[in-house]
Amino acid sequence: MKGILILAYKLLVKDKGKYTALLVGTTFSVFLIVQMTSSFAGILTKASATVINIGAKMWVMDPAATNSVFGSIPMPDYVLDSVRSIDGVNYAVPLYVSSALLKLQDGTYQSATVIGLDDTSLLGRPELVQGNIDDIFAENGFIAVKDEEFPKLGNPTLGTEFELNDHRGVIVGIATVATGALFGTPTLYTTYNRAIQYIPSTRFTTSYILLEPKSDSDIPRITEQVARLGYLAQTNDEFQNGIESYLIYKTGIGTNTLLMTVISFLVGLSICGQTFYTFIIENLEHFGALKAMGAKGRELVYVILFQAGFTALVGYGLGIGLATVLIAAAKLRLPEYASRVTYTNLGLAFLLVVIIASVSGYAGVRRVLKIEPFDIFRG
Template sequence: MTAEIPGALRVAYKLLVNDRTKFTALVLGITFAVFLMIEMTSLFAGILSRASSTVINIGASLWIMDPSVQTVANTIPLPDYVLDEVRSIPGVKYAVPFYSGAALLKLSDGTYQAANVIGLDDSTLVGRPGLLKGKIEDIFAENGFLAVEDSEFYKLKGATLGSEFELNDNRGRIVGIAKVSSSGLFGVPTLYTTYYRALQYIPNTRFTISYVLAEPKHASDVTQIKARVAAAGYLALTKEEFTAKISDFYKYHTGIGTNMLLMTLFSFAVGLLISGQTFYTFILENIDKFGALKAIGAKGSALVTMILFQAAFVSLTGYGIGVGLCALVIWLARLQLPDYAAIITFLNLGVAFLMVVVIASISSYVGVRKVLRIEPFDIFRG
């Protein structure tokens, strides 16, 4: 035995879908709104993810930094004794220095290219990336650097194992091609080398460290380590907290978050206006028919169910097409623009879905109110 769709819903479906112009306008309205909402929030999610790419790629449990640091890129040097201080805290399994800074490379063809240079602790290489080509121990070889094959890799102009460049009058040589999970935000290639080579090649304030990376012995030690670091006048953040701090900076202190939020709200408003207006017109055009149904014997609850079904059907169809369209556009954009920063997350999908539910609820509320108010007697009065 197959389950039969209730007849009233089938009538509602036919009334909706067979009015092709209105149905198309309704679905397009929702699709357009969903597409814009997901595109906006995905771009923002992409930007936030890339802004924290170093934190994500290095993967250290604890980051110790100056309290004024806002993002991983804007390093404020720590005195190097902080490393010893952190190592002395009970509950710290190990702590290593970490370098992150910008550099200007002179490539083999004589052109200049900005790059992000990451210096890993010489003795442990904590935070090292996975390699696609080469051997990790070659990073200790003379002038050894690993180049990250991400969306910016092409800016190193065909770099491969053995390629050379100049960095502040020092020779650099690519000894490995690495792969990381997240590309950077600033559109520059990333190079990994050892901590001391980074300090050697890139001038810095003496006796300073960009960050100290630490690993607690147990998860329960984190609170105590943070307290001890704070007592010393510095800040210890877990990688999740550091990522959130970076996100908050871009959300609340750069204007990007406000602009994205406004665009998302505009998309929602456009979707609501198009769909709400079209659905209302659809209900108005059929209002006498709904009145006739009432006169014939349809209960108010049956009519409300029909309208809610129509609103839900249109909304889910528009939502599905909107999500698909957004995924297609991001895929197409990435074919042409490898560093196109957009990520569709479950949160984006959830937010867009909630907004579609609101659009459907408001549209159907207007329709339901109209239909419940029509009196069958009005049908007789014409």
């Protein structure tokens, strides 16, 4: 068997033109698949940025506000008191999320997302790299998130001032978060009361309620009790999944990604299938000679499968490497570029490559098994 596989390898690489065409087709297909799915994964992650960065155990919201954290519907104050009284709730605090228009020191205007944290606990506060968290309670105190959108604020430092709805704001801290925002706007953190004072809003101001259950076994009961109030309680993972489901099934993002992935797969399948079949046809005399020398049908099948599988694996590795390098290079030049390579992306690309190799190999196997040594030598 070892000798057969060595022969299969030499037979494959001897025809450099066909071998190169097979590698190019597989590599290009994998590259496109990984690029599309990685961009989609990056968009899904950034869409849930606020949920991920806050990191609350459970979220309470209006049932109509499950599509995006930026589509919150303010809740009356009594909802917070009712949630706190539910058996199994360790604590519950309000959260304010809204967009605002800032006037920077140079006179330019910049949209930003303002997150108001509970004044008492500051639940969901980001990790500071500069400044002191206690300074957020100072007059006009705001914390700026240093992510991809940070330069849009003019790269502020501690003490940088701006205007928000004719109110003076001061940067008292620079923070980092796990995930940057999707919609191209920088993020500021402040206290809940300051946020509702500075930003015009409706008479209800609680965007979400963050709560901590006493134990995981209390989650179903809390969810049921909140539902009786007419509101929705979700765990952190459930909220993220809801946002992702909305983007996948109720927007054009999921459909466009699926179409481009299918097109990439078909391109690779057509190039590799046609090239590999041509390669088999041009080497029929070699397979006929092997059969005449006593090679069994299954050994010829091993030769075909080895050639298809070897080409697919090499092309898969080259495609992954090329996609990873280009994504890394794009992020160096465009920090806000939303792309993230995940195990799911890699697994999907590998599965599609296996299908490409299987279809290509199947066409070759059928042709080789029909060959008769007599026909080869007679020709």
